[in-house]
Amino acid sequence: MYSEKVMDHFQHPRNVGEIENASGVGTVGNAKCGDIMRMFLDIDENGIIRDVKFKTFGCGAAVATSSMATELVKGKSIQEAMQVTNKAVMEALDGLPPVKVHCSLLAEEAIHAALWDYAEKNHITIEGLKKPKADIHEGEEEEQY
Amino acid sequence: MIYLDNAATTKTAPEVVQAMLPYFTENYGNPSTIYSLGSASKKAVNEARRTIAGAIGAKQEEIYFTAGGSEADNWALKATAEAYEGKGKHIITTKIEHHAILHTCEYLEKRGFEVTYLNVDEDGLVNLDELKNAIRPDTILISVMFANNEIGTIEPIKEIGAIAKERGILFHTDAVQAFGQVPINVDEMHIDMLSASGHKLNGPKGIGFLYIRAGLKLRSFIHGGGQERSRRAGTENVPGIVGLGTATERALRIMEEKTKKELELRDYLISRIEKEIPYCRLNGHRTRRLPGNVNFSFLYIEGESMLIMLDMKGICASSGSACTSGSLDPSHVLLAIGLKHEEAHGSLRMTLSEENTKEEIDIVVDNLKQIVTKLRDMSPLYEDFLKRQKD
Numbered sequence: 001m002y003s004e005k006v007m008d009h010f011q012h013p014r015n016v017g018e019i020e021n022a023s024g025v026g027t028v029g030n031a032k033c034g035d036i037m038r039m040f041l042d043i044d045e046n047g048i049i050r051d052v053k054f055k056t057f058g059c060g061a062a063v064a065t066s067s068m069a070t071e072l073v074k075g076k077s078i079q080e081a082m083q084v085t086n087k088a089v090m091e092a093l094d095g096l097p098p099v100k101v102h103c104s105l106l107a108e109e110a111i112h113a114a115l116w117d118y119a120e121k122n123h124i125t126i127e128g129l130k131k132p133k134a135d136i137h138e139g140e141e142e143e144q145y
Numbered sequence: 146m147i148y149l150d151n152a153a154t155t156k157t158a159p160e161v162v163q164a165m166l167p168y169f170t171e172n173y174g175n176p177s178t179i180y181s182l183g184s185a186s187k188k189a190v191n192e193a194r195r196t197i198a199g200a201i202g203a204k205q206e207e208i209y210f211t212a213g214g215s216e217a218d219n220w221a222l223k224a225t226a227e228a229y230e231g232k233g234k235h236i237i238t239t240k241i242e243h244h245a246i247l248h249t250c251e252y253l254e255k256r257g258f259e260v261t262y263l264n265v266d267e268d269g270l271v272n273l274d275e276l277k278n279a280i281r282p283d284t285i286l287i288s289v290m291f292a293n294n295e296i297g298t299i300e301p302i303k304e305i306g307a308i309a310k311e312r313g314i315l316f317h318t319d320a321v322q323a324f325g326q327v328p329i330n331v332d333e334m335h336i337d338m339l340s341a342s343g344h345k346l347n348g349p350k351g352i353g354f355l356y357i358r359a360g361l362k363l364r365s366f367i368h369g370g371g372q373e374r375s376r377r378a379g380t381e382n383v384p385g386i387v388g389l390g391t392a393t394e395r396a397l398r399i400m401e402e403k404t405k406k407e408l409e410l411r412d413y414l415i416s417r418i419e420k421e422i423p424y425c426r427l428n429g430h431r432t433r434r435l436p437g438n439v440n441f442s443f444l445y446i447e448g449e450s451m452l453i454m455l456d457m458k459g460i461c462a463s464s465g466s467a468c469t470s471g472s473l474d475p476s477h478v479l480l481a482i483g484l485k486h487e488e489a490h491g492s493l494r495m496t497l498s499e500e501n502t503k504e505e506i507d508i509v510v511d512n513l514k515q516i517v518t519k520l521r522d523m524s525p526l527y528e529d530f531l532k533r534q535k536d
Contacts, residue, residue, distance in 0.1 A: 010453060016523045027525060031487035034447055034466055034475065038525040055525040057487075059449035059466070063523070 002060060003094035009064035014071050017053040024121065026113025028132060029106050035062045039070070039110040043118055047078045054110070061100035068092050069107035078118075081111055082128055109133065147460045147505045151345075151437055152294050152322060152496035157388070158347040164391040165349065168384040176381050177370065186383045193390025197354060200393050201339065202330040209355045209373045210386055214321035215245035216366075217340030217355035220377075221317045222249045224363040225286045225338070226258055229315070233283025239263045239271055239300075240481040242290050245340075246319055247477070263289075268430035269298035269482050277308060286315045291323035291339075295465055295478040295494060296429030297438025299327065306335030315361070321345055321353075325396030326404075326435055331356060343385065348392030352385030403499040407436035410497050410506055414439050417510045422517055424530075428479060428492060437497040442479070442488045445527035446520040451493055454516040460509055465492040487526065 002010070019040035029035040035058035042051035052074050056066040068089050073081040086104035090096050096104060113132035119125060148156070168189065174182030176190050191205070198205040211217045226236070238250055240262045250260045261279045263271055271289055280287075287309045292299045302318055309316035317338035320329060324339075325346030331339060338361070342353040357363055357376075369378025396403075415427060418441055428440040443451070448464025455462055465476025466489070474480075475489035484492075495509070521527040 007453075010450075011457065013523065018528070031485070031490070031526065034486070034490040036525050038528075055523050055528055057445065057524045057526045058447050060453045062447075063450060 001097055002064070003096075005068075005092070005094045006061060006064040006096065009067040009093065010060045013054075013063055013067040015053050015067065015074070016055065018055065019051060019053050022053075022114075024114040024116070024118030026110050026115070026117055026132060028109040028113050029058070029062075031057070034058060035103060035106055037062065037066050037106050037110040039066070039114040041073075041114045041118060043078065049073050049076055049078070049081055058103065058106075059100070061096055061103040062106065064093060065089050065096070065103045065107040066110065069111055073111055078115060078126055081115065082126065084108065084111055147501070147509060149495040149497060149501070149509065150461045150463050151498045152297075152435075152494065153463060154344045154350065155347045155498060156500075157344075157349055158392060158395055160395060161348055161388045161391045165384040165388040168387050172383075176383060177372070186381070189387050189390075190381050190383060193386045193393075196390045197393050198356075200329070200397055201324070201336075201356060202332050203356050204359060206374065207356055207359055209357060209377050210381065210389075211353045211355055211366075211377060212351055212382070213353040214243075214319065214340050214342030214345075217342075217353050218243070218245035218319055219249050220355050220363075220366040221338045221340060221357075222246065222253065222286070222288060224366060225315055225317070226253050226256075227364055228362050229285040230258075233281070233285045234258045235261070235281050235284045236286045236288065237261045237263065237276065237279050237284060238288045239265060239290065241265050241269060241293055241295075241478045242288070243294055243319055243321065246288055246290070265298075265481055267483050268433070269293055269296050269428075269478070270430060270433070271300055271305065273301065273304055273308065276305060280308075280312055280314065284312070284314050286317060288317040288319070291318045291320035291329070292327070292435050293429070293478060294322045295476055295492075296440045296482065297322075297434035297496075298430045299323070299433045299435065302336070303334045309337075310335040322435060325393060325400070326437070328400070331358070337361060343389040343392055346392050346396045349385050349388040352382055352389045354389070399499065404436045406499045407497050407501075410501055410503065411436060411439055413503065414495065414497075414506050414510065417506070418513070421510065422514055426488070428482065428484070435496075439495045439497070440492060442484060442492045443517050444488060444491060445524045445530060446517060447490050448492055450520055451491075451513075451516055454519070455509075455512065458508075458512045460512060463494045463496075465494065466490040 022040040023043040024041040027038040038055045040053040044050045052070045054066040072084045086108040089104045172185045174186045176187035194205045315337045321342045324341035337358045339356040344350040365376045367378045424444040448466030479489035
């Protein structure tokens with residue numbers, strides 16, 4: 001069901017943990033749907049993401065997308081991190097099963113939520129960054145048959 | 146490999162396979178034909194029918210072979226609805242039925258029937274007073290599963306049957322998880338229709354049956370030839386029927402010994418988990434449950450992750466998490482017994498067979514402890530919980 005890369009990131013997730021006094025922390029998703037992701041960013045004075053950690057409650061794909069997302073933003077500038085879309089995360093993982101695509105959206109949202117927190121703490125605006133949705137599954141509806 | 150998913154399906158017993166083989170290769174005749182090759186098939190089908198009828202205290206002409214449990218459930222509900230709609234259009238069932246029942250009920254609701262879905266208590270048991278109160282003059286059918294496939298709870302079938310009989314309402318039970326596992330008698334339990342499936346009792350897949358009490362005027366489910374007393378047309382699945390007959394005979398023969406062994410393993414598994422893994426809860430009734438069923442919720446972690454990690458250790462189990470159901474919602478059964486969504490997402494079902502050993506259970510618990518710890522270490526919910534503990 002999962003690609004080798006997804007399985008690798010699930011079995012050996014990169015950057016699991018917390019950052020104390022992080023520059024920005026974002027939590028997205030909800031327990032109702034079974035996925036919660038929390039992203040911690042440590043951003044230096046030049047706006048470079050020096051370190052990143054995550055914690056995730058969720059399925060194999062949720063863990064793997066969180067792990068991959070942290071790899072993709074680590075060492076990058078804020079603007080570069082803004083370019084890490086759910087598609088980029090999926091491509092880096094060699095794809096996800098259709099029912100798991102929402103996990104990659106969650107990863108993108110988690111980065112944005114952490115950046116939003118950083119921006120608020122520092123009273124700055126990040127170009128293109130919108131306030132994260134409280135519920136990642138808002139507006140998503142199951143297909144009726 | 147350690148196989149703990151016997152509620153999903155079971156290994157076909159070698160004696161079942163042996164009994165089936167000649168009906169593929171030598172005795173391949175159509176039971177409806179006149180020559181002796183066909184007669185041999187017919188004889189085998191009748192023998193299987195007799196064995197199965199005997200297993201539930203029915204007459205052989207009351208057993209109708211189907212392609213499995215879902216077909217039997219569909220048949221029972223749709224045919225009853227159609228045959229008795231002159232009397233009324235109200236059906237009573239429960240919130241914890243298999244989807245073969247629930248989705249058939251939804252189908253009937255779209256066609257003008259009304260369905261009452263009974264609640265269950267925190268152990269998954271139907272409340273008999275609630276059932277009595279739900280009965281209306283236009284109620285034509287009560288359908289309550291014999292034992293639940295996820296949490297293993299065994300319903301008070303005899304009491305429900307007695308209520309249905311007293312009120313003159315038909316009673317169907319989905320016994321897919323119970324047939325061949327626990328004793329069943331359709332007369333003592335006042336059962337009018339009963340669904341069962343072959344592959345849950347070490348029989349083959351693609352075969353099951355519906356018991357229909359003699360005298361019920363149910364319509365044919367598949368129109369065509371005269372097979373199954375013209376109620377379910379189509380050339381018989383002779384190898385499958387022979388396999389189901391042999392599996393039934395075997396299940397009855399080993400039931401006592403199998404139950405004893407499974408109960409020991411089940412209670413050992415439950416007690417080790419409860420002693421050694423914190424923040425978990427046993428789902429389903431502690432004693433009124435199938436001998437092979439263990440279902441736990443592990444708080445702060447998610448089921449699919451557990452399953453993948455168990456699979457990497459060669460352990461097969463299942464979960465009621467949304468990720469394994471293919472939708473965003475976790476198991477309807479776990480929600481019906483009052484679990485919160487996150488507790489339902491963290492559920493793990495392990496269903497045993499008589500072939501499992503104590504050594505296997507030890508390996509499972511040892512691995513499970515590590516897996517639960519690893520997943521909790523990366524869970525934001527667990528982190529929040531620990532912070533709340535500190536405050």
